[in-house]
Amino acid sequence: MRTVTxxxxxxxxxxxxxxxxxxxxxLRDAKxxxxxxxxxxxxxxxxxxxxLSKRGVRAIDAEGIDEVFAxxxxxxxxxxxxxxxxxxxxxxxxxxRLSLESPYFSWIDCTCPYVKKIHRIAENCDPEKHFFxxxxxxxxxxxxxIMSCFGGEKYVFSSSEEMELALLQREGGNLNKKxxxxxxxxxxxxxxxxKSQKNLKKLYTNPEIFDTICSVTELRQTEAQELSRRxxxxxxxxxxxxxxxxxxxxxxxxxxxxxxWIANASELDASMLSTAQHIGIVAGASTPSDEIQExxxxxxxxxxxxxxLLESQCLTLNTGDVxxxxxxxxxxxxxxxxxxxxxxxxxxxxxISNDPAFKLTENFKNGDKVEAFVxxxxxxxGVAELSKKRVDADKNWQTLVDACExxxxxxxxxxxxxxxxxxxxxxxxxxxxxxxxxxxPKDGDLSTLVGTTVSFKIIEIxxxxxxxxxxxxxxxxxKRAQEADFWAAxxxxxxxxxxxxxxxxFGAFVDLGxxxxxxxxxxxxxxHIKNPAEVVAIGDEIDVFVKSFDPxxxxxxxxxxxxxxxxxxxxKSQYATGDIASVKIxxxxxxxxxxxxxxxxxxxxxxxxxxxxxxxxxxxxxxxGQIVDARIIDIDDEKQKVSLSIRSLLEEAADAAEAADVEExxxxxxxx
Numbered sequence: 082m083r084t085v086t087x088x089x090x091x092x093x094x095x096x097x098x099x100x101x102x103x104x105x106x107x108l109r110d111a112k113x114x115x116x117x118x119x120x121x122x123x124x125x126x127x128x129x130x131x132x133l134s135k136r137g138v139r140a141i142d143a144e145g146i147d148e149v150f151a152x153x154x155x156x157x158x159x160x161x162x163x164x165x166x167x168x169x170x171x172x173x174x175x176x177x178r179l180s181l182e183s184p185y186f187s188w189i190d191c192t193c194p195y196v197k198k199i200h201r202i203a204e205n206c207d208p209e210k211h212f213f214x215x216x217x218x219x220x221x222x223x224x225x226x227i228m229s230c231f232g233g234e235k236y237v238f239s240s241s242e243e244m245e246l247a248l249l250q251r252e253g254g255n256l257n258k259k260x261x262x263x264x265x266x267x268x269x270x271x272x273x274x275x276k277s278q279k280n281l282k283k284l285y286t287n288p289e290i291f292d293t294i295c296s297v298t299e300l301r302q303t304e305a306q307e308l309s310r311r312x313x314x315x316x317x318x319x320x321x322x323x324x325x326x327x328x329x330x331x332x333x334x335x336x337x338x339x340x341x342w343i344a345n346a347s348e349l350d351a352s353m354l355s356t357a358q359h360i361g362i363v364a365g366a367s368t369p370s371d372e373i374q375e376x377x378x379x380x381x382x383x384x385x386x387x388x389x390l391l392e393s394q395c396l397t398l399n400t401g402d403v404x405x406x407x408x409x410x411x412x413x414x415x416x417x418x419x420x421x422x423x424x425x426x427x428x429x430x431x432x433i434s435n436d437p438a439f440k441l442t443e444n445f446k447n448g449d450k451v452e453a454f455v456x457x458x459x460x461x462x463g464v465a466e467l468s469k470k471r472v473d474a475d476k477n478w479q480t481l482v483d484a485c486e487x488x489x490x491x492x493x494x495x496x497x498x499x500x501x502x503x504x505x506x507x508x509x510x511x512x513x514x515x516x517x518x519x520x521x522p523k524d525g526d527l528s529t530l531v532g533t534t535v536s537f538k539i540i541e542i543x544x545x546x547x548x549x550x551x552x553x554x555x556x557x558x559x560k561r562a563q564e565a566d567f568w569a570a571x572x573x574x575x576x577x578x579x580x581x582x583x584x585x586x587f588g589a590f591v592d593l594g595x596x597x598x599x600x601x602x603x604x605x606x607x608x609h610i611k612n613p614a615e616v617v618a619i620g621d622e623i624d625v626f627v628k629s630f631d632p633x634x635x636x637x638x639x640x641x642x643x644x645x646x647x648x649x650x651x652x653k654s655q656y657a658t659g660d661i662a663s664v665k666i667x668x669x670x671x672x673x674x675x676x677x678x679x680x681x682x683x684x685x686x687x688x689x690x691x692x693x694x695x696x697x698x699x700x701x702x703x704x705x706g707q708i709v710d711a712r713i714i715d716i717d718d719e720k721q722k723v724s725l726s727i728r729s730l731l732e733e734a735a736d737a738a739e740a741a742d743v744e745e746x747x748x749x750x751x752x753x
Contacts, residue, residue, distance in 0.1 A: 086362070089304065096195060096295065099191065099194075099482075104162055107160055107189060117139075118159065118160070119141070119164060120142070120172070122140050125324070126365075127344055149186075150183065153185040161188045163188065164191060164222065170226075197486060198541075203227055211261070212262070213264075214235070215236070216277045217265060217266025223267065241277040244280060260285070262288075263288060267325075268325035298328075306336055309336035311359060314357030320368070323366070333361075337361075403455070405452050406420035406450070409425075411447065412442065418453070425463060425464050428466075435506045453467035453472055473509035485540070485541070489538070492537075493506055501515060503531070512549070515549070537555055564596055567594065567595065568596070576626045577598075580622050581620060584614055588613055599639060607646065626639065653718075656678065661711070669699045672688055673688045689728070712726050712729040
């Protein structure tokens with residue numbers, strides 16, 4: 082019985098689909114009179130490009146940009162789409178410049194994110210330290226674009242042997258002056274790439290090698306190799322200009338001699354299939370699904386009963402299939418589904434949602450249609466274990482890819498702390514955040530993040546649908562934005578409520594909300610202090626004001642003491658010349674004693690003002706810490722000095738006593 086197997090990864094890769102989707106969006110949203118152009122063919126598929134031409138989409142080269150720019154006007158705006166393979170750096174810069182010059186000229190970058198990644202690698206190379214090596218086809222548009230991103234010594238090699246020979250001859254065999262940086266064209270043959278890596282490592286002890294082959298390309302090539310080993314006839318569908326289709330043809334041809342390469346169904350000949358029993362079909366990344374379907378249809382017309390074969394394949398459920406089932410039973414533990422083919426499918430709760438609070442009974446009912454990925458099939462038991470999360474993750478993967486390219490800020494929940502970092506779940510996809518990118522201090526407890534919702538960015542997309550994220554970048558950008566807002570609003574005299582962050586011998590550093598300022602030790606108190614700790618402690622919340630600032634040096638001088646807290650002003654508000662105050666003796670000198678009137682203001686009791694009679698020294702009558710009443714006899718505002726007198730009160734008391742005695746004598750005389 083003849084079998085037909087279609088490769089699971091046949092047809093558009095996400096990079097090509099992304100480009101065609103963006104073109105469709107541009108056509109859908111086009112204004113009346115708008116002209117749509119592609120810079121080169123958007124993808125390498127003749128049939129697809131012919132269909133675009135019929136829809137009015139013209140392909141131009143770099144030399145044609147000036148012409149279409151000149152034609153752009155309010156009545157005929159122009160949009161240019163850069164192909165999935167990308168274009169040279171100077172062309173991108175030109176498009177960007179022209180789009181700024183005219184509101185009627187715009188461009189859309191449809192470069193595949195995997196190709197963009199190689200552009201960044203090339204741009205980050207240092208011409209003084211590195212030379213650049215690319216394994217690929219020198220004339221391919223993708224390669225031309227990549228090579229334009231590096232201005233130093235660079236090479237393109239189509240094979241590992243060519244590379245080894247050229248590098249051995251480089252600079253007379255002096256291989257140690259610069260470090261090689263090696264990348265691969267995204268559609269490069271895995272065998273050639275692996276051999277190139279080995280040869281480079283033989284020549285250099287410190288090469289920097291980046292595995293830049295698209296993950297879909299790797300899967301497609303591996304699948305094509307395995308499928309062609311099992312089949313006696315292979316059909317490779319794709320455009321003649323398509324590099325990845327050419328690689329697929331080479332791989333299939335090597336494993337199965339009876340392999341044909343067709344651009345579309347019209348090239349299919351019934352005689353090709355006459356003796357074949359096991360037919361395999363693969364398609365390049367630029368092959369639309371309708372072309373693959375057209376091949377199906379043509380084979381059916383050749384009376385090969387192709388549709389019947391497809392139907393028989395659908396009746397067989399295999400691990401890795403994506404099926405749509407009908408819910409037949411719901412519990413909070415699992416869903417049961419009818420997936421056809423006499424098989425009952427079930428999806429456990431943890432394969433539907435990562436949220437432990439998610440209730441299946443509240444979100445599903447009998448009769449609901451659910452799309453799921455087949456994890457395991459048991460023909461004996463007639464059951465299949467399914468995963469809805471896997472399908473959701475696949476559907477939402479492109480969101481992460483676009484977020485990486487556009488540097489979007491995303492939000493997700495941290496579900497677990499693992500070795501070396503934490504895991505965030507975003508739209509059913511796992512994002513790994515290395516410890517260094519979490520914002521948690523080195524050797525800090527990463528488990529504190531578990532269960533929290535965080536903002537993050539995707540910083541790298543790796544093969545095998547692996548996403549690397551960073552929380553720290555978002556925190557850093559937020560801090561920079563906060564700092565920018567702060568410096569835009571700061572002015573002399575502005576008051577802030579801050580937190581004491583650290584203390585030094587010369588002052589206190591205060592966090593004003595993401596930006597630090599310093600209160601010098603002389604600004605902390607009106608009294609002389611030796612250490613800031615005498616006034617404030619780390620963690621104290623205090624009110625400060627700006628005395629001066631330098632935006633360039635990021636320095637802010639703060640004031641803490643104010644006129645309202647000036648001890649002299651407090652003293653003046655409470656006392657005047659002639660007032661009596663209770664004062665505390667704080668020090669003694671040969672000429673008198675100093676007494677504290679209010680905190681921070683002392684007055685001098687001259688030795689002549691301590692007693693009514695002459696004394697040898699102040700300590701004859703006074704002692705440190707003693708509280709006495711004294712009259713304020715003089716206030717010197719200019720020098721901020723106060724003179725006190727105990728003697729004045731003693732004399733006043735003596736005069737009063739003498740007056741009382743006289744009055745008593747008079748009264749006695751009157752009575753007599």
